[in-house]
Amino acid sequence: MDELLTVADFEAPARAALDPVHYDYFAGGARDEITLAANESAFARIRLRPRILRGRGTPELATAVLGAPASMPILVAPTAFHRLAHPDAERATARAVASAGTVLIAAMLSTVAIEDIAAEARKVAVDPVLWFQLYLQRDLGFTEAVVRRAESAGVRALVVTADSPALGHHERNDRHGFHDLPAGMRCENLRELRAGEPGHVRQVDLSPELSWRHVERLRSLTDLPILLKGVLHPEDARIAADAGIDGIVVSNHGGRQLDTAMASIEALPDVVDAVAGRLPVLLDGGIRRGTDVVKALAYGAAAVAVGRPVVWGLTVGGEAGVTRVLEILRDELAHTLMLCGCGSPAEVSRDLLPAGPRW
């Protein structure tokens, strides 16, 4: 892996290692993949306006997100089905992220149960921070059962994916006829446990009827902080703040839901302005470089999350691969902060972005 110097370098060897059907599942986006491409290209269009001679020394990266300590403002976004990438699956991801001292947002559709993910994280860190991504199920009783499992596993926040009233349409999957996990792999969190006995594994049930009412129901079910993932519109951000939501993830699901939706970095500034500091705003989508992280922080994100880079790291090197990807991003972030004259993420502000038309 030593020859892989950048996060982008991990994609080609991951592609070579994966079944092409599974590579396309991980890499792909919705429809014409316009949003998928825009997530990265929008970052490239933004120019930084660094400060000089501020004598800040080596930057300190540690931060806190929703009260949780993180060694850097780079979290791991929820991505499904890690066993397609590597036999160690989410166990390897959990160890790497916990060792890196940052937050893993574990996907509801993981191929390892949340209890086992938490146990792995605790093998390498004293107090690892795990959040749990939730697709609200039409069956509220089952949704509650999943939430209780996550709570008992020690999860510290729920991240409700709100951009998926239906599955995204990925023509790459259709062309391959890829619609199910291979035999032997299951979404372990969708297993119906009765008295600890392994039972039937449900299908995920995305519902076009989902509304703020369902989020309110969830709010009344649990004391865990709730973040909403998939916010692009500032009005939705305002409603979330009014509804007592604890955090927002500006995201277009990595370009996998509504194609031609705006790039997530394009959506960020208006969302940040709309919530006016009432709750933390995170961002995912297209983060591949330390400079991308700084641009998101400059527009007011409290932290960012990375999706595909972690999957490529896992594919190429299991736990060590994810560790290396996070290390590269950490080093690039520290270097970027230094070159911008910032001693910490907290010193990053919109002042680093030139005034004038944004896009």
Ligand SMILES: Cc1cc2nc3c(=O)[nH]c(=O)nc-3n(C[C@H](O)[C@H](O)[C@H](O)COP(=O)(O)O)c2cc1C
């Ligand atoms: C293969 C894959 C699976 C994903 N699975 C989920 C999921 O189960 N739940 C969810 O909320 N988001 C899911 N996402 C979206 C990510 O959480 C995140 O929004 C996106 O990957 C960020 O973009 P990036 O891949 O450019 O970093 C998935 C993304 C990918 C690439």
Ligand SMILES: CCCCC(=O)C(=O)O
């Ligand atoms: C039913 C698969 C949903 C997982 C997901 O969110 C994604 O692949 O983007």
